[in-house]
Amino acid sequence: xxxxxxxxxxxxxxxxxxxxxxxxxxxxxxxxxxxxxxxxxxxxxxxxxxxxxxxxxxxxxxxxxxxxxxxxxxxxxxxxxxxxxxxxxxxxxxxxxxxxxxxxxxxxxxxxxxxxxxxxxxxxxxxxxxxxxxxxxxxxxxxxxxxxxxxxxxxxx
Numbered sequence: 815x816x817x818x819x820x821x822x823x824x825x826x827x828x829x830x831x832x833x834x835x836x837x838x839x840x841x842x843x844x845x846x847x848x849x850x851x852x853x854x855x856x857x858x859x860x861x862x863x864x865x866x867x868x869x870x871x872x873x874x875x876x877x878x879x880x881x882x883x884x885x886x887x888x889x890x891x892x893x894x895x896x897x898x899x900x901x902x903x904x905x906x907x908x909x910x911x912x913x914x915x916x917x918x919x920x921x922x923x924x925x926x927x928x929x930x931x932x933x934x935x936x937x938x939x940x941x942x943x944x945x946x947x948x949x950x951x952x953x954x955x956x957x958x959x960x961x962x963x964x965x966x967x968x969x970x971x
Contacts, residue, residue, distance in 0.1 A: 824963040833877045834903065838862050838870050843900060844907050846880065851893040879903070908938050 820828035820835075834840055838860065845859055857867055871894055874880040879900040882892045908927075915923040929936040940949050956968050 846896045
């Protein structure tokens with residue numbers, strides 16, 4: 815069953831979900847971030863039905879998250895590679911993984927990340943792009959941006 819489209823919603827989060835909001839999509843992106851590029855490898859790692867995988871890959875290509883590059887001619891086979899747009903989903907995937915580690919992994923994280931520069935386990939923490947201070951939701955105040963079409967996007971105060 816096709817869900818309702820967010821295409822006409824003036825909200826960046828809704829537009830992101832329009833591209834990566836289907837169940838399997840971020841798992842495909844996760845594996846691509848880990849270096850998986852081949853259809854059969856995505857299929858084997860995820861256990862996803864081949865037709866669903868095909869649909870999700872086509873969707874990601876259509877939206878500029880992946881490119882398809884032939885690596886074999888007879889029969890034609892493709893590598894699926896992240897574009898800069900796709901690689902920028904790293905922060906989204908990392909935030910969701912860290913949330914899962916904290917709230918949905920009672921035996922501890924199934925995968926951890928090591929910062930290759932210092933060699934220590936690392937988590938990604940939000941900091942202000944201007945002053946470098948750590949930030950939490952309570953430290954932020956939404957204001958209308960240049961793309962706002964509807965002032966009701968902001969909560970009433």
